[in-house]
Amino acid sequence: MHKLEKHSTPEATSWWQTGIFYEVYLRSFKDSSGDGIGDLRGVLQQLDYLEWLGVTAIWLTPFYPSPMKDFGYDISDYTAVHPLFGTMEDFEELVAAVHQRGMKLVVDFVPNHTSDQHPWFKESRSSIDNPKRDWYYWKDAKSDGRPPNNWLGVLGGSAWERDEQSGQYYYHAFLKEQPDLNLRNPDVQEAILDVMRFWLNKGVDGFRVDVMWHLAKDEKWRDNPRNPNFKSSMPDCDQLLQVFSCDQPEVHAIVRRFRDLLDEYEDKVLMGELYLSMDKTIRYYGEEQRGAQMPGNFQLLFLPWKAEDIGIAIDQYEAALPDKAWPNWNIGNHDRPRLISRIGEAQTKVAALLLLTLRGTPTMYYGDEIGMQNVTIPKNEIQDPQGLLMPDKNLSRDPIRTPMQWDATENSGFTTGKPWLRLDENFKENNVETQRNDPSSLLHFYRRLIALRQKEPSLYSGDYYPVVTNGKLLAFIRKEPGSISFLVVLNLTGDAVVYEPKEERRKGKIILSIQAENEGQPFEFGFTLAGNEGVIVSLEGCE
Numbered sequence: 001m002h003k004l005e006k007h008s009t010p011e012a013t014s015w016w017q018t019g020i021f022y023e024v025y026l027r028s029f030k031d032s033s034g035d036g037i038g039d040l041r042g043v044l045q046q047l048d049y050l051e052w053l054g055v056t057a058i059w060l061t062p063f064y065p066s067p068m069k070d071f072g073y074d075i076s077d078y079t080a081v082h083p084l085f086g087t088m089e090d091f092e093e094l095v096a097a098v099h100q101r102g103m104k105l106v107v108d109f110v111p112n113h114t115s116d117q118h119p120w121f122k123e124s125r126s127s128i129d130n131p132k133r134d135w136y137y138w139k140d141a142k143s144d145g146r147p148p149n150n151w152l153g154v155l156g157g158s159a160w161e162r163d164e165q166s167g168q169y170y171y172h173a174f175l176k177e178q179p180d181l182n183l184r185n186p187d188v189q190e191a192i193l194d195v196m197r198f199w200l201n202k203g204v205d206g207f208r209v210d211v212m213w214h215l216a217k218d219e220k221w222r223d224n225p226r227n228p229n230f231k232s233s234m235p236d237c238d239q240l241l242q243v244f245s246c247d248q249p250e251v252h253a254i255v256r257r258f259r260d261l262l263d264e265y266e267d268k269v270l271m272g273e274l275y276l277s278m279d280k281t282i283r284y285y286g287e288e289q290r291g292a293q294m295p296g297n298f299q300l301l302f303l304p305w306k307a308e309d310i311g312i313a314i315d316q317y318e319a320a321l322p323d324k325a326w327p328n329w330n331i332g333n334h335d336r337p338r339l340i341s342r343i344g345e346a347q348t349k350v351a352a353l354l355l356l357t358l359r360g361t362p363t364m365y366y367g368d369e370i371g372m373q374n375v376t377i378p379k380n381e382i383q384d385p386q387g388l389l390m391p392d393k394n395l396s397r398d399p400i401r402t403p404m405q406w407d408a409t410e411n412s413g414f415t416t417g418k419p420w421l422r423l424d425e426n427f428k429e430n431n432v433e434t435q436r437n438d439p440s441s442l443l444h445f446y447r448r449l450i451a452l453r454q455k456e457p458s459l460y461s462g463d464y465y466p467v468v469t470n471g472k473l474l475a476f477i478r479k480e481p482g483s484i485s486f487l488v489v490l491n492l493t494g495d496a497v498v499y500e501p502k503e504e505r506r507k508g509k510i511i512l513s514i515q516a517e518n519e520g521q522p523f524e525f526g527f528t529l530a531g532n533e534g535v536i537v538s539l540e541g542c543e
Contacts (some may be wrong), residue, residue: 025366073110075114096203106208109207111210150240171217173426183215278320305342311350318464330362339401348531350491352449366404370435384401405423454483459486489534491534494532
């Protein structure tokens with residue numbers, strides 16, 4: 001029998017390795033107050049649902065005081081709760097309720113920039129000799145009055161804003177209302193670490209660090225080079241290659257300090273948002289695995305939905321992981337188009353099977369479990385600054401962030417008021433309540449998959465062995481010594497295809513299938529998978 005090449009790490013032991021993460025985009029999850037905006041008590045109200053689904057860890061987007069120029073990612077107070085979302089008592093109750101259910105709570109943390117309304121920036125801006133002037137990046141204009149360099153803001157326009165009072169420019173990687181903190185300054189680092197301690201002492205189980213790769217900038221402030229592959233449909237910032245404005249070597253020492261702090265507490269996790277090439281993302285595990293435990297692996301958000309592309313990417317990622325590094329996979333988030341809108345409705349269960357059978361920690365995005373799709377938002381209703389600042393490029397993220405569809409009542413049970421974004425017109429047919437009452441629904445498929453994954457050591461911590469990738473099929477084995485092994489076979493097309501790997505001829509029994517009638521049936525070389533089919537095959541007693 002062909003000896004498969006395996007990809008493995010030591011057995012998973014921590015909750016963040018064996019669990020299922022679920023992103024709650026707070027504004028859109030559940031509104032308890034009737035103001036049309038999701039809040040902390042709304043999350044509290046739906047914890048039973050998340051527990052029923054099988055979620056073990058919640059990633060909560062920002063709830064801090066903010067002018068809401070970037071919907072909470074412009075923070076004016078790091079250690080408080082915005083009244084829109086509730087009170088500190090609500091947050092403390094949420095932490096306790098999550099833990100009571102045996103679940104974990106990870107919060108979004110934004111150390112790269114503050115709001116321009118944060119007291120730190122107000123002090124920094126007040127005069128050039130203020131003690132906090134160096135807490136942000138202030139630079140003199142060029143001799144002709146132009147900004148210090150050519151860097152562009154991620155959300156459009158120059159990354160420099162001129163301050164009328166001093167005549168200097170301050171740097172902002174995102175909106176002008178989001179000045180970047182100078183994390184090279186030891187005092188800034190200490191202040192940020194104090195913020196992290198505050199929330200750790202409140203009981204949070206870790207942090208998802210926003211734009212982790214932006215935390216250090218080139219000390220010489222050199223111009224970024226032009227991007228020869230830029231196309232007009234791309235975001236404006238892609239006119240330049242961000243060679244000097246982010247992902248600088250010094251960032252890893254900053255991440256290491258974050259990790260050292262977390263390790264003073266028991267079993268906390270540090271996640272990182274990283275839109276980088278895979279070789280650069282891997283570096284954020286840090287030397288001796290002392291960086292982020294889960295640097296964000298976002299390949300499935302961008303890859304063509306083709307077996308060969310995905311199979312190669314999985315193998316390359318597995319091969320590149322440092323010794324003892326733990327993989328992670330994301331298939332949706334609040335910045336990228338909805339899963340169903342990227343790959344089509346027919347493949348949604350195949351995508352669920354892929355996410356929840358790969359080796360490593362999976363992160364789901366709210367609503368993907370019921371197949372929520374991008375919602376068309378009229379131009380006069382666009383709220384996302386990325387859409388407003390680049391109106392002709394169709395880059396608004398509002399369509400991805402529409403309210404959760406709970407039931408068929410008015411506003412789909414999300415709010416008794418007017419929702420901050422319109423809902424999908426299909427909410428009366430497609431919602432949690434309807435799918436909970438349909439055993440064949442996508443929601444129930446996710447629940448069954450999660451339950452199987454959480455039950456079987458081979459699926460939540462076992463080794464990964466690639467079997468076959470071709471134009472239609474993707475197949476691999478998950479195997480944990482002393483436990484049942486599983487073969488996963490996915491048809492990423494709508495055409496029927498025969499399972500005929502050249503050297504892999506194991507037999508087994510189908511224990512979970514997108515086509516329920518296949519469950520319990522034998523599976524072997526020559527089995528025909530229908531279009532959009534995926535199966536998990538138990539190899540117990542068959543190896």
